[in-house]
Each structure stands twice: as C-alpha cells, then as structure tokens.
Amino acid sequence: xxxxxxxxxxxxxxELGGAxxxxxxxxxxxxxxxxxxxxxxxxxxxxxxxxxxxxxxGMSTIETTTDEVAGLLGTNTSQANNYLLALGKANPVVxxxxxxxxxxxxxxxxGDTRMEHTVMNAAHQRRAAWKSRxxxxxxxxx
Amino acid sequence: xxxxxxxxxxxxxxxxxxxTSAIRLTLGLHDExxxxxxxxxxxxxxxEAFIAHEYLEHFTGLDHxxxxxxxxxxxxxxxxxxxxxxGLKNRLMYGTSHGQAQGWGVDRLASLPAIADR
Numbered sequence: 001x002x003x004x005x006x007x008x009x010x011x012x013x014x015e016l017g018g019a020x021x022x023x024x025x026x027x028x029x030x031x032x033x034x035x036x037x038x039x040x041x042x043x044x045x046x047x048x049x050x051x052x053x054x055x056x057x058g059m060s061t062i063e064t065t066t067d068e069v070a071g072l073l074g075t076n077t078s079q080a081n082n083y084l085l086a087l088g089k090a091n092p093v094v095x096x097x098x099x100x101x102x103x104x105x106x107x108x109x110x111g112d113t114r115m116e117h118t119v120m121n122a123a124h125q126r127r128a129a130w131k132s133r134x135x136x137x138x139x140x141x142x
Numbered sequence: 143x144x145x146x147x148x149x150x151x152x153x154x155x156x157x158x159x160x161x162t163s164a165i166r167l168t169l170g171l172h173d174e175x176x177x178x179x180x181x182x183x184x185x186x187x188x189x190e191a192f193i194a195h196e197y198l199e200h201f202t203g204l205d206h207x208x209x210x211x212x213x214x215x216x217x218x219x220x221x222x223x224x225x226x227x228x229g230l231k232n233r234l235m236y237g238t239s240h241g242q243a244q245g246w247g248v249d250r251l252a253s254l255p256a257i258a259d260r
Contacts, residue, residue: 020148025170025203048162051155074158 019054022105023047046086049073050105061104069101147172147222154220163208164215168222170202 025047041047052072053062070080084101087093092104151169154160171193178191193201198209217224 016148019152023148023151023169024173025166044162044166047166048155051152051162051165055152055156072156 016054016058019059022059023051023054041087041091043086043089045083046089046091049083049087050091053103053105059105061102063096063100063102065100150220150222157219160219161212161215163204163212164220167198167202167204167209167212167216168220170204171198171223174201 023041041050049069053064056072066077066080066084069075069084070077073080073083075083084093084095084103087103092102094102096102147169151165154165154168155162174193174197175191178193179188182188195209198204198213199206202209202212204212213223213225216222
C-alpha cells in the first residue's frame, strides 16, 4: 500500500512565508472578481506561475528568464511571456533586458487599493472598448 | 495540515500536465474542509467532509462550467478530493490516500535540478 509520503513526496525546504495567503484561490479577493481578471497573482496564469516560482524558490525576489519560465511551465516562450505579464498585474515584475525578468513575489492584502485600481481600470477599459465597437464612436474607447 | 496541502499543490503545479483549475480547486477547498473536519460526528472524529457542488464556486473562485472538469482532474491527478454522488447531488469528499499522483511524483521532482539540490 502506498503511503502518503510516497504519494506526495515532500518538496525541498523553501521559505514559504506568507505563501498560503498569497496563493489562496478562496480568498475574498479571488471571489470578488471573475477568476481570469483579478486576484493577488493577476488571474489564472499569474497564479500558476506564482505557484511554480514559490515551489521552486519560496517567497522571494527571483531573477529568471523567459526561457526558464517556459521550461518550468512546459510552454513556449511566447506563452511564458504572457504568464509573466499576468503575474506582473499584481506583483512587481520588471523586464530588465531582452528575456530577463526580475519577479518580486509579495503578499497583497485583501482589498489592496492598488490591486483594486488595476482590476477596475482593466474592467473600465474593456467596457469602453465594447461600447466603442457598438456605437462606432472611437472616442468612447478612451 | 495547511502546509501539507499547500506543498502538495505546489508540487502538482510543477507538472504542466495538471491543469491549473484542478490545483486551484484542491487548494481553495482546504480551509472549508478543515473547518468541517473539526466538527465531530456521532461516531467520533470526522475523516471525511462533504461539500455540495453549489458551494464550490464560492470557495474556489472557479466558475460552474469549469468545475466538473476541474473536480475530475483533481480527483484523478492530485487525489485529495474525490467525487461521489447519492443520486440527488454530487459531492466532493476530502481524503488523503486517493488519486494517481504519478504525473508529478518522485520522477518529476527528481528531474528538476533546482529542486533536487535544495
């Protein structure tokens, strides 16, 4: 009979810190917005990348490359770029030069003003763009 | 217990063949299941907790269209939750010894140098 330890081999010791709260998909913030739009990690893709990075390095500042992220996620570099951009919606993610990124994973308090602004701005832009298409008024998109 | 579930979810996240929604479902249900397990029943401590499907969206942030597939994947690949049905409604049952857990098992973790060295 397989034991739990065999089924679920322990991960290496990494500093998880506040990862539980950071990654919690059931937090108020995740529930407040549609799953692909918000959350402390910038939506579905950002959350997955945050999970992988925390598993590998813990909660920390990470220097990585698009190629490395692509390897970790099993995607191509274009998709990896999108994952990094998604994570960057809610966390400081800096593209230092071609293909090099610095990611600083941090806890965002539920109701964080900056995060809410990011989400609300995105929603506003989508509504404006939709209205523009409906009315044919290009000014409505601005 | 919380850390264990988090670590299981983190381990699963390293396998790109396990969809994100399944991991989110497993991790998102943890706190609620933990609360329900803490309430003993007539026979003694609970070993299983049931959550009706209609509450899953609230606890996990996943929408109702994603949920059935995510639950099936979580059951098959991660194993902490299993689905059951009594003919009236489907439920999720929380356990610790189910699932294949092969896709992100020992071989997968050992193949990652950054993890193996830590």
